[in-house]
Structures are given as structure tokens and as C-alpha cells.
Amino acid sequence: MRARVLIRPKEGILDPQGQAVEQALPALGFRGVSNVHVGRLIELDVEDLSQVPVMCERLLANPLIEDYEVMEAARHPNGGALR
Amino acid sequence: MKFGVVRFPGSCDEVDALLACRRFGEAELLWHKDPDLHGVDAVVIPGGFSYGDYLRAGAIARFAPVMEAVIEFARAGGPVLGICNGFQVLCESGLLPGALLPNRSLRFVCRQVEVVVENPDSPFTRACDSGERLSVPVKHETGRYYAPVVPEEQVVLRYAPGHNPNGSQDDIAGVCSAERNVLGLMPHPEHAVDPLTGSADGGRLFESLALAPPAAAVAPLTGANAPVR
Numbered sequence: 223m224r225a226r227v228l229i230r231p232k233e234g235i236l237d238p239q240g241q242a243v244e245q246a247l248p249a250l251g252f253r254g255v256s257n258v259h260v261g262r263l264i265e266l267d268v269e270d271l272s273q274v275p276v277m278c279e280r281l282l283a284n285p286l287i288e289d290y291e292v293m294e295a296a297r298h299p300n301g302g303a304l305r
Numbered sequence: 306m307k308f309g310v311v312r313f314p315g316s317c318d319e320v321d322a323l324l325a326c327r328r329f330g331e332a333e334l335l336w337h338k339d340p341d342l343h344g345v346d347a348v349v350i351p352g353g354f355s356y357g358d359y360l361r362a363g364a365i366a367r368f369a370p371v372m373e374a375v376i377e378f379a380r381a382g383g384p385v386l387g388i389c390n391g392f393q394v395l396c397e398s399g400l401l402p403g404a405l406l407p408n409r410s411l412r413f414v415c416r417q418v419e420v421v422v423e424n425p426d427s428p429f430t431r432a433c434d435s436g437e438r439l440s441v442p443v444k445h446e447t448g449r450y451y452a453p454v455v456p457e458e459q460v461v462l463r464y465a466p467g468h469n470p471n472g473s474q475d476d477i478a479g480v481c482s483a484e485r486n487v488l489g490l491m492p493h494p495e496h497a498v499d500p501l502t503g504s505a506d507g508g509r510l511f512e513s514l515a516l517a518p519p520a521a522a523v524a525p526l527t528g529a530n531a532p533v534r
Contacts, residue, residue, distance in 0.1 A: 235451065236409065236449075236472070238407060238408075238409055238410070238411050239411065281364060281365075281368075284361060284364070284397070284404055286403070286404050286451075287404045287406060287451060
């Protein structure tokens with residue numbers, strides 16, 4: 223199955239990337255934007271979804287500075303096949 | 306004193322580190338696939354971009370075969386110095402508290418900074434005086450130190466007022482383990498060992514490591530920290 227892992231900077235940790243994006247959007251005329259945070263998306267095919275949180279704790283995320291969320295994902299339209 | 310300097314694919318400061326060590330003792334390179342440490346007395350994890358810094362700086366290097374031996378060596382009380390990327394590797398491996406985040410400026414910073422020796426009571430600073438200022442370069446993009454709690458005695462080096470290049474918490478430039486035998490720092494002492502390059506202050510750290518520890522300062526290691534004999 224396809225697993226999707228969303229990784230976000232932990233609340234309270236300064237996120238200068240999010241701040242930079244937040245400041246760039248009004249410059250393009252977008253209003254009412256706040257609380258922008260930039261994280262990471264990891265998708266992987268796995269046999270056992272229950273292994274993914276363990277992977278997150280050990281490698282995919284750094285739990286000291288990042289939160290992660292694991293979900294089952296629909297397969298990418300190209301089937302995830304390499305070109 | 307025999308130093309071992311680890312070389313990962315993507316390391317780039319291992320030769321400068323090797324030459325810095327050789328000013329104060331013998332030194333050799335350790336390859337990332339080495340299963341043991343060749344009997345060295347101290348380990349240096351140098352700067353660079355180990356394994357391309359993919360995922361997070363240091364995240365993949367911590368699983369290199371040589372790191373198993375480094376972790377065992379550190380747990381047994383052996384001195385381990387992590388510089389820049391080496392600091393990131395040591396935090397990721399759990400030998401040091403905290404983590405390194407992208408610089409507040411989001412820019413790669415390359416400049417000479419001054420750091421203050423906050424704690425001379427460590428194997429890495431015992432040649433220094435408390436409050437001594439060292440001029441050393443920094444060059445990194447992911448050097449903003451963060452830790453939920455750092456006991457004050459583990460803060461070995463601080464950026465001098467006005468010199469914090471990355472937004473590090475409490476101006477922390479270098480932090481050691483609770484047992485003080487592992488030190489990580491973002492500045493590069495190995496690039497400041499010859500007055501020709503503007504400062505030889507970085508040599509103080511290697512000089513400290515090469516000094517025999519004063520007998521009274523060697524705390525007995527107990528429990529989980531006891532050396533494996």
C-alpha cells in the first residue's frame with residue numbers, strides 16, 4: 223500500500239521558511255494569509271503501514287523538532303512507476 | 306594521543322581536521338564503513354555534507370557502520386568532537402541533546418566569529434581559561450541550535466555578544482554531553498590553527514584533547530557509562 227507521511231515543524235519552533243512564504247504572499251496581492259508553515263511530504267510503498275510510525279521515529283522525522291502524521295494514500299496516477 | 310577523523314561520503318573538512326590534529330598528536334582517517342576505530346584515543350567527526358545531508362543534516366550518517374563504533378566509544382567515556390556537520394550527526398545520534406535547525410536568516414553564513422569559553426572543565430577546553438575568547442570561522446546553513454533544556458554546565462562555548470550568526474538558542478555555539486566527553490560545535494576550530502589564516506585559536510581545542518587529563522578531574526564512570534572492559 224501507499225503510505226503518506228506529513229512532517230511539520232513542531233509548534234513553537236521558529237520556522238523562518240514559513241515566515242518568508244508568509245511575507246511573500248501579500249507582495250503578490252494575496253490577503254488574509256497567516257500562520258504559514260513549511261514541512262515535508264514523504265510517500266512510500268509499504269507492506270505494513272504500522273511500520274511507518276516506527277520509521278518516522280527513527281529516521282523520517284526528528285521528533286524533537288518535528289511532528290509527523292501517517293496516512294494511507296491513493297496511488298499516484300502514474301502508479302509510482304519509474305520512467 | 307592518536308586522533309581518528311571520520312570520513313563520510315560528502316565530508317569536506319576531514320583533511321583540515323586531520324592536519325589540525327597532527328599539530329598536537331598522531332592522526333588517521335576512519336572510513337564510514339570501518340567497523341572499528343583502529344584503536345584511536347579520540348574521534349573527530351568533521352564538517353561537510355555527509356550523505357548529501359539528504360532528509361536532514363546528519364540523519365543518514367548516524368546509521369553509518371563506523372557510527373556504531375563511535376557511539377560505543379562515546380558511551381564508554383571516549384572523547385568525541387563533532388564539528389559543524391559532525392555536531393549535527395552527534396545530535397541526530399542522540400549523543401548530544403538538541404537539534405540544529407536552518408539559520409534564522411535562511412542564508413548560508415560564512416564568516417569569522419568570536420566564541421567565549423563558558424566551561425573550561427571539559428576534555429576539549431581544559432587548555433583554555435574561563436571567559437577566553439576564540440576567533441574561529443563558521444560556514445553553515447543549518448546551525449541554529451535548539452534544545453528544550455540544556456543544563457548550563459553543558460554549554461561549553463557561546464557566541465560572543467553580537468556574534469551569533471544563526472539565531473542559536475541562548476547564543477549556544479558548542480554543547481557537551483552530561484558526561485562531558487562528547488562535544489559538538491558549529492564553528493570550525495580546524496580552520497583556525499595557523500596564524501597565516503588569521504587565527505590559531507581553534508588549536509586550543511585540539512591542544513586540550515592532547516593534554517593528559519589532570520588525575521583529580523577524572524570522574525569515576527559508573528553504571529551505563531562504565532567502560533566496557
